Amino acid sequence: MSSExxxxxxKVDLAPGIxxxxxxxxxxxxxxxxxxxxxxxxxxxxxxxxxxxxxxDRVLDALHKVKWEIDGSLSFRRSCxxxxxxxxxxxxxxxxxxxxxxxxxxxxxxxxxxxxxxxGLPVEKDLIVDMEPFFQSYREIMPFMIxxxxxxxxxxxxxxxxxxxxxxxxxxxxCAACTSSCPVFWTDGQYFGPAAIVxxxxxxxxxxxxxxxxxxxxxxDKEGVxxxxxxxxxxxxxxRGIQVTKAISEVKQAILARSV
Amino acid sequence: MxxxxxxxxxxxxxxxxxxxxxxxxxxxIFLFLLVHVLDTALVRVSPGAYDAVxxxxxxxxxxxxxxxxxxxxVFHAFNGLRLVLVDFWxxxxxxxxxxxxxxxxxxxxxxxxxxxxxxxxxxxxx
Numbered sequence: 175m176s177s178e179x180x181x182x183x184x185k186v187d188l189a190p191g192i193x194x195x196x197x198x199x200x201x202x203x204x205x206x207x208x209x210x211x212x213x214x215x216x217x218x219x220x221x222x223x224x225x226x227x228x229x230x231d232r233v234l235d236a237l238h239k240v241k242w243e244i245d246g247s248l249s250f251r252r253s254c255x256x257x258x259x260x261x262x263x264x265x266x267x268x269x270x271x272x273x274x275x276x277x278x279x280x281x282x283x284x285x286x287x288x289x290x291x292x293x294g295l296p297v298e299k300d301l302i303v304d305m306e307p308f309f310q311s312y313r314e315i316m317p318f319m320i321x322x323x324x325x326x327x328x329x330x331x332x333x334x335x336x337x338x339x340x341x342x343x344x345x346x347x348x349c350a351a352c353t354s355s356c357p358v359f360w361t362d363g364q365y366f367g368p369a370a371i372v373x374x375x376x377x378x379x380x381x382x383x384x385x386x387x388x389x390x391x392x393x394x395d396k397e398g399v400x401x402x403x404x405x406x407x408x409x410x411x412x413x414r415g416i417q418v419t420k421a422i423s424e425v426k427q428a429i430l431a432r433s434v
Numbered sequence: 435m436x437x438x439x440x441x442x443x444x445x446x447x448x449x450x451x452x453x454x455x456x457x458x459x460x461x462x463i464f465l466f467l468l469v470h471v472l473d474t475a476l477v478r479v480s481p482g483a484y485d486a487v488x489x490x491x492x493x494x495x496x497x498x499x500x501x502x503x504x505x506x507x508v509f510h511a512f513n514g515l516r517l518v519l520v521d522f523w524x525x526x527x528x529x530x531x532x533x534x535x536x537x538x539x540x541x542x543x544x545x546x547x548x549x550x551x552x553x554x555x556x557x558x559x560x
Contacts, residue, residue: 355444406527407446
């Protein structure tokens with residue numbers, strides 16, 4: 175029934191030698207991973223892996239290559255692999271980054287690339303940490319809209335200007351890159367941490383929300399916003415480019431404006 | 435379960451290192467004030483003892499130490515103003531890096547002036 179139709183020629187004219195596939199540059203890297211397995215040893219150790227990677231590869235691809243082809247026991251979290259789910263925050267060359275958003279070609283490939291678990295949270299195995307303390311702080315700031323009175327009969331109105339007020343802090347993916355980059359959080363695990371404050375900011379400055387006072391009261395705690403020492407590590411670490419330190423400063427000012 | 439992941443030093447940028455500097459100078463200034471309150475309190479014990487203790491400070495080592503102390507205080511003071519601006523000026527977080535360079539420039543200018551005057555007084559008379 176169906177007659178053989180030849181595949182139409184590409185409408186895009188490419189110069190000869192371009193787009194032929196296999197043209198992606200390759201390079202050798204050394205991936206230095208901080209391994210930890212409590213079933214074998216209480217001590218974490220550095221393990222080097224020599225890999226040949228493509229110019230389009232990310233740190234996550236290198237980790238996959240190790241896990242799939244060299245050592246299946248390597249443990250790390252990842253889900254979407256496209257910078258949205260926030261699972262693969264880790265310390266790459268000493269800075270918190272998402273492994274799925276860090277291209278190998280942007281790193282110094284002449285030296286070993288170090289990959290470690292994020293700091294300040296208990297390590298469970300290799301690059302996996304226990305995120306519970308992080309989510310505990312997140313839950314404490316009540317990350318949901320609070321309204322008073324009867325259930326509304328219509329949707330809440332919000333002007334584009336009011337929506338814009340807290341736009342930056344809606345971008346959070348809860349990857350913990352900010353909280354685990356904070357020197358205060360490393361030494362004081364009770365501190366709410368940048369991520370919880372960012373998510374409180376998202377509701378405090380939402381014109382529809384009526385729980386702002388409660389949230390400000392929670393963050394006025396000894397372990398709340400006043401622990402922030404404005405080191406800007408969080409702002410620099412955020413893979414979504416949220417101005418974290420600025421958001422924390424705005425919450426500080428909101429607390430001061432409220433209490434006078 | 436290991437408590438926390440140690441490993442490499444976190445590679446923070448200007449903000450983190452200015453915080454480290456602020457902490458270190460803060461502790462140095464605190465230790466100085468502790469000693470300073472004690473030696474000044476000696477005058478209540480006996481003016482002679484006070485003069486004797488203050489007299490031991492007049493040596494080249496202490497002169498260099500004083501230079502270091504003033505360097506710590508000047509950095510702590512100007513960086514403290516920067517931190518106030520970061521928290522209370524609307525554009526503070528945006529310009530924190532530029533403000534740190536400003537702090538370091540003002541610090542250098544003040545310290546050059548102070549070092550010339552202080553060291554010539556301390557060593558010039560010898």
